[in-house]
Amino acid sequence: KVTKKADKWISTIDPVKCKGCGMCSSACPAIAIDVPLSPNENVIKEIGKLSEVSRDYKPNILILHCNWAKVAPKELAEAIDNANLKFINITCSGRLHATFILEAFKNGYDGVMVFTCPKEECHFEGGPKHAKPLIDMLKLLLEESGLEPERLEMVLGSNIEPDKYYKALTEMVKKLNEIGYSKLRSLMEVDS
Incomplete structure (x- = not known):
């Protein structure tokens, strides 16, 4: 809802109606709405904190x-040892904000994967439906910017198919090894 504070109109979240999904935050073009329990700033700081560009020959991937998706970060990281994997939990794929993904590439990640549940299993009803157009738009933006769109993927996993995330991640690692490091990663290594 919109309220007036100190002669300014601002967007606020009605705590009685809020489900906690974060879709309002990601949909707001002015970034005027934020999620109190997981502010955008905290997610962006976490991306930056985890983005130490590895000097080895493994792709750096942010997940x-x-x-609500049945993801086991520790098990995936142990099973896929030919990549540097960094995991960040978000409340719902509908909470996904373009800034999160762009910040990851800016910080030198070679790839970004979004793991989500299928729409029929979405706890908040609409997360994957909300995230898919954003991912598609960002893939076009990456391509226009000279980065391969394959560096960004969204995976609809399922509680009855727990190995779907592993298979998708294995495929991304293979693709990233074929196309090489992100051009932005090279810039990060020169600056440091």
Whole structure:
């Protein structure tokens, strides 16, 4: 809802109606709405904190995963040892904000994966439906910017198919090894 504070109109979240999904925050073009329990600033700081560009020959991949998707970060990291994997839990894939993904590439990640549940299993009803157009738009933006769109993927996993995330991640690692490091990663290594 919109309220007036100190002669300014601002967007606020009605705590009685809020489900906690974060879709309002990601949909707001002015970034005027934020999620009190997981502010955008905290997610962006976490991306920056985790973005130490590895000097080894493994791709750096950020995985943003829905809180309700059955993802086992520790097990995936152990099973896929030919990549540097960094996991960040978000409340829902509908909470996904373009800034999170762009910040990851700016910080030198070679790829970004979004793990989400299928729409029929979405806890908040609409997360994957909300996230898919954003991912598609960002893939076009990456391509226009000279980065391969394959560096960004969204995976609809399922509680009955827990290995779907592993298979998708294995495929991304293979693709990233073929196309090489992100051009932005090279810039990060020169600056440091």
